[in-house]
Each structure stands twice: as structure tokens, then as C-alpha cells.
Amino acid sequence: MxxxxxxxxxxxxxxxxxxxxxxxxxxxxxxxxxxxxxxxxxxxxxxxxxxxxxxxxxxxxxxxGLVDCHTHLVYAGDRAGEFEQRLEGVSYETIARNGGGILSSVRATRAASEDELIAASLPRLDALLADGVTTLEIKSGYGLTVADELKMLRVARRLGELRPVRVLTTLLGAHALPLEYTGRADDYVSLVCDEMIPAAAHERLADAVDVFCEGIAFSPAQCERVFQAAQRHGLAIKAHAEQLSNLGGSALAARYGALSADHIEYLDEAGVRAMAEPGTVAVLLPGAFHVLRETQLPPIDLLRQYGVPMAVASDANPGTSPICMPTLMANLACTLFRLTPREALAGMTAHGARALGLPHLGxxxxxxxxxxxxxxxxxxxxxxxxxxxxxxxxxxxxxxxxxxx
CATH class of the missing domain: 2.30.40.10 (Urease, subunit C, domain 1)
Structure with a gap:
């Protein structure tokens, strides 16, 4: 009604x-x-x-209204088969290195039209709205070509026009290395920096730029190039960092004034200290932790000690958090990460908004x-x-x- x-x-x-x-x-x-x-x-x-x-x-x-500050809501296909593989003992990293994972979603998303992506994404968006979301971020990252990344961002913008919700868009071109660039990661990063980011900025399709700083994705040096390109085009910075290992991606992002560093299970004290200085928000993603059956907990006590604001988000995506129920994330943040209910709710309201650069919301x-x-x-x-x-x-x-x- x-x-x-x-x-x-x-x-x-x-x-x-x-x-x-x-x-x-x-x-x-x-x-x-x-x-x-x-x-x-x-x-x-x-x-x-x-x-x-x-x-x-x-x-x-x-x-x-709840703020879901980290989603990958726009995609085609599903990865139920990989869910089955992981339960049979195959690691997330092995699946990714064998052409699954993100690249599986890339193939399906490239083949889909904008209207098909809208039709696939609307039920997921409606589920978020029915659970109280009024503002959310939607990342690209399943196109990995200039045309397909822009296609995803256009779909995300359209979703915000089709429903009573505030949608912010983030260009995640540096999400994974596409197969056609195998062995040429630096060349792909050049594509992201020299073509993808300028095009998204010119068409006003992106509010921020994100990277996946990880051994299976991009090195800190490559991520820094992306951050520099984002700054040149006036776009905010975010990072997937310290999810599977500690490469220092969160500290690097903080040096560039990032709005947030997300996942951060392997974040150390030096990284927490680096985030505290500019006020970079730590975005906790308990859905992915739960689905991947991770055991390395984010450094919650250190984040509290240094006063780093903690947001909580769904990470709604086809592979590692196919969950569109934000209030479940509040429960998981408490049961898995030992946040208090007050911290979890602040993470899905005031701190979630801060992670999007919207401190007047939440x-x-x-x-x-x-x-x-x-x-x-x-x-x-x-x-x-x-x-x-x-x-x-x-x-x-x-x-x-x-x-x-």
C-alpha cells in the first residue's frame, strides 16, 4: 500500500x-x-x-529507514552449483581460479540485456524494501568491459526510478580479472583507469569507485592506480579489503580518504589505526562470512578501541551472500561478530549512511x-x-x- x-x-x-x-x-x-x-x-x-x-x-x-551500504544487486544467473561445491569441500579461491566465482556471474551478466537485468533485480530489491531499506548502494563488477559495466550502472540507476528508494551506484570495474586479460592484469587496470572510470564519470552513472584488493583479484599497487583515477574524476573511493588475507588494502584506501573498507576480516591494528584517522567506515558483511563458513573474525575490539564506525550490510550477491534480508544481517552481526544489538542497528542506519558519504541520513x-x-x-x-x-x-x-x- x-x-x-x-x-x-x-x-x-x-x-x-x-x-x-x-x-x-x-x-x-x-x-x-x-x-x-x-x-x-x-x-x-x-x-x-x-x-x-x-x-x-x-x-x-x-x-x-535501513541503509544497505554494500550490495551487488544487479546480476544475471545464479551460483547454486558453486554453493554445492563449497559444501563438498572446494574452496572459494579454488572455484575462482578455475573460472567460477565472479567470472561465472560475468558471463551471465554480459549476455543479459538491461531489461532482463531489471527483471532479475527487481524481486531482490523488493525484498530489501519489504525488510525496511530506504537507501542502498548497488555496485557493478559483473561486466568487466566498459560497455557492460556502464550497462549495470544504468540498470542500478533505473531501479531507483522504479521504486521509492534512494540508490547510490559504485563502479567496481576492478572486481576480477576477465578471462580475455589473463596474464595482463596491468593492462586491464589501465582499461579501468583510462576508459571505464572516465566514461562512468562523464555519464554521471557512478557515485563512487571500488576495488577488490586481494590475491585472487588486484594488488595494492594496481588498486592505488584505480584510486588515483577516481580522484581525478571526482568520485568517492571504497575498497573490498582484507577479506581473505592482509595486503594492506584498507590502510591504502584510508590514505586516499576512502568512505569505507569492506569485509576486513584480516585487518590488523595498523590498518585499524589508519582507518581511524580519516574516519573511514568499517563495513562488516556477516552474510558472506556465514555463507563461506569463514573463521577469521573481523577485529571488532580494535575497531571499538580506535573509534572506527562499524556499518553492517547485506553484501547481497549471487555467490557469497545471496541474502536480501537486512534484519538477518543484524542478527548475524551479533551472533557471529559479537556486536551488540545497538551497534548492529547503528551499523544499518547512521553508520551505513556514513559509509555512503550521506551523514544526514540514517x-x-x-x-x-x-x-x-x-x-x-x-x-x-x-x-x-x-x-x-x-x-x-x-x-x-x-x-x-x-x-x-
């Missing part, structure tokens, strides 16, 4: 999590002109302060965009505690109720 906002909207007797903390008392929340226009303690609220407002709901838990504060979720639960911790679909009572995007039951 979708409704337009013809008058101010008022929520009463709300348990409020503002993106960082839970308010200790029930609250009243007023939305007007797409913004949070008022916050009051319920005990002190005077109805005259919201004259003319329509009461949208009473009771329940309100959070900011918060409930007067003057903030009214991206809100109202949940049929009694306390915010329940979102991380239980794995249960159907708890979203209302989803509000830019002040408009786009989902209600």
Missing part, C-alpha cells in the same frame, strides 16, 4: 531508536514536507504543537529527511534478536508512507 502525504503526519507513543541510541521514554514524531519536523517526549507533547497533522500510527518501535532528528520504519516489536533489540519477516508496519520514504499494513 502506498499513500502520498497530503498533510503532516504524526506518530504517538513511539519507542524511538534514532540511529545511534534508543530514547529512554516514549516519543511523539511529526513529519512535514519530507522532513522530521518535531520530536517530543510523549509525556510533554501538546497536540497544538502538531495542529492539522494526521495521526499515522501509535505504538511500536521506530527506526531510521538518523531521526529534527530537520533530517523523513526516511523511517515503524516495526511491530516492543524494543529495538528485537530486530537483531529474532529472524522473522513481516514485522515492518510502515515504511516512510521522503515523508511519504510507501508501505503500510
Amino acid at each position: 502506498v499513500s502520498s502525504q497530503s498533510s503532516p503526519l504524526l506518530w504517538r507513543n513511539i519507542t524511538l531508536f534514532d540511529g545511534l541510541e534508543q530514547f529512554p521514554e516514549p516519543m511523539a514524531v511529526l513529519v512535514e514536507h519530507g522532513l522530521v519536523a518535531g520530536l517530543w517526549l510523549e509525556s510533554e507533547f501538546d497536540p497544538s504543537q502538531a495542529s492539522g497533522a494526521k495521526e499515522a500510527a501509535s505504538g511500536g518501535v521506530m527506526t531510521p 538518523r531521526i532528528a529534527v530537520g533530517a529527511p523523513a526516511d523511517l520504519c515503524l516495526w511491530d516489536i516492543r524494543q529495538p533489540a528485537e530486530l537483531a534478536y529474532a529472524v522473522q519477516a513481516g514485522r515492518l508496519r510502515q515504511r516512510v520514504f521522503n515523508g511519504v508512507v510507501t508501505h503500510a499494513r
Whole structure:
């Protein structure tokens, strides 16, 4: 159910999590002109302060709209066969080196038209929205040619036009080495830097540039070339780093002012310290950790010690996290990585927004965009505690109720 906002909207007797903390008392929340226009303690609220407002709901838990700051939502095909292989004992690295993994998705995505990619991606996007997402990032990375990477980015932009959601796009041309460049990784990096990034910037298709800094992907020196090209074209920087080994990719990205370093299971103290200085966000991806049955935990205590903000994201992708349920990620972040429920929810709201360079989102504060979720639960911790679909009572995007039951 979708409704337009013809008058101010008022929520009463709300348990409020503002993106960082839970308010200790029930609250009243007023939305007007797409913004949070008022916050009051319920005990002190005077109805005259919201004259003319329509009461949208009473009771329940309100959070900011969820921010999924790391997804690979646009792709064709599936990799269920590789899931089976891994359960039979074949490692992710072996599958990748034998032409599977990312390259399997590349073949299917190259063969798909934009309309076919839209049709394949919309059900995944709808699943995210039904679980409270109002802002997400979508990466390319399954095209690995200029034309196919731009095709993926165009599809991502179109998804944001087809649904009430804010989509940011990230060019991940340096995701894997395509087969046609076998043995010529430096030449492929030149293609990314000299053709792919300029084209994406010229067509305004990308908000950021990402790299996969790993032994099975690209070296720190090659990633640095990509970062430099992104800077030349005014695009933000992100990195897949320290997922399978410690190559120093997170520290390198931080030196270039990266918005985030993602995965980071093998991150060491020097890398954490490097990220703390510019405020680079650590994006935790427990879905991939879970699916790959990893055992190397991210350095959560070090991230806390150095004050590095921790985001939590779905990493929704065909191979290592085919999961489109953000609240499950909150649960996994707690059970696998030992985050507190408050940290997990902050990671999917305020810190997730910060990882996208949007610090004004992911918060409930007067003057903030009214991206809100109202949940049929009694306390915010329940979102991380239980794995249960159907708890979203209302989803509000830019002040408009786009989902209600």
C-alpha cells in the first residue's frame, strides 16, 4: 500500500531508536514536507504543537529507514552449483581460479540485456524494501568491459526510478580479472583507469569507485592506480579489503580518504589505526562470512578501541551472500561478530549512511529527511534478536508512507 502525504503526519507513543541510541521514554514524531519536523517526549507533547497533522500510527518501535551500504544487486544467473561445491569441500579461491566465482556471474551478466537485468533485480530489491531499506548502494563488477559495466550502472540507476528508494551506484570495474586479460592484469587496470572510470564519470552513472584488493583479484599497487583515477574524476573511493588475507588494502584506501573498507576480516591494528584517522567506515558483511563458513573474525575490539564506525550490510550477491534480508544481517552481526544489538542497528542506519558519504541520513532528528520504519516489536533489540519477516508496519520514504499494513 502506498499513500502520498497530503498533510503532516504524526506518530504517538513511539519507542524511538534514532540511529545511534534508543530514547529512554516514549516519543511523539511529526513529519512535514519530507522532513522530521518535531520530536517530543510523549509525556510533554501538546497536540497544538502538531495542529492539522494526521495521526499515522501509535505504538511500536521506530527506526531510521535501513541503509544497505554494500550490495551487488544487479546480476544475471545464479551460483547454486558453486554453493554445492563449497559444501563438498572446494574452496572459494579454488572455484575462482578455475573460472567460477565472479567470472561465472560475468558471463551471465554480459549476455543479459538491461531489461532482463531489471527483471532479475527487481524481486531482490523488493525484498530489501519489504525488510525496511530506504537507501542502498548497488555496485557493478559483473561486466568487466566498459560497455557492460556502464550497462549495470544504468540498470542500478533505473531501479531507483522504479521504486521509492534512494540508490547510490559504485563502479567496481576492478572486481576480477576477465578471462580475455589473463596474464595482463596491468593492462586491464589501465582499461579501468583510462576508459571505464572516465566514461562512468562523464555519464554521471557512478557515485563512487571500488576495488577488490586481494590475491585472487588486484594488488595494492594496481588498486592505488584505480584510486588515483577516481580522484581525478571526482568520485568517492571504497575498497573490498582484507577479506581473505592482509595486503594492506584498507590502510591504502584510508590514505586516499576512502568512505569505507569492506569485509576486513584480516585487518590488523595498523590498518585499524589508519582507518581511524580519516574516519573511514568499517563495513562488516556477516552474510558472506556465514555463507563461506569463514573463521577469521573481523577485529571488532580494535575497531571499538580506535573509534572506527562499524556499518553492517547485506553484501547481497549471487555467490557469497545471496541474502536480501537486512534484519538477518543484524542478527548475524551479533551472533557471529559479537556486536551488540545497538551497534548492529547503528551499523544499518547512521553508520551505513556514513559509509555512503550521506551523514544526514540514517538518523531521526529534527530537520533530517523523513526516511523511517515503524516495526511491530516492543524494543529495538528485537530486530537483531529474532529472524522473522513481516514485522515492518510502515515504511516512510521522503515523508511519504510507501508501505503500510
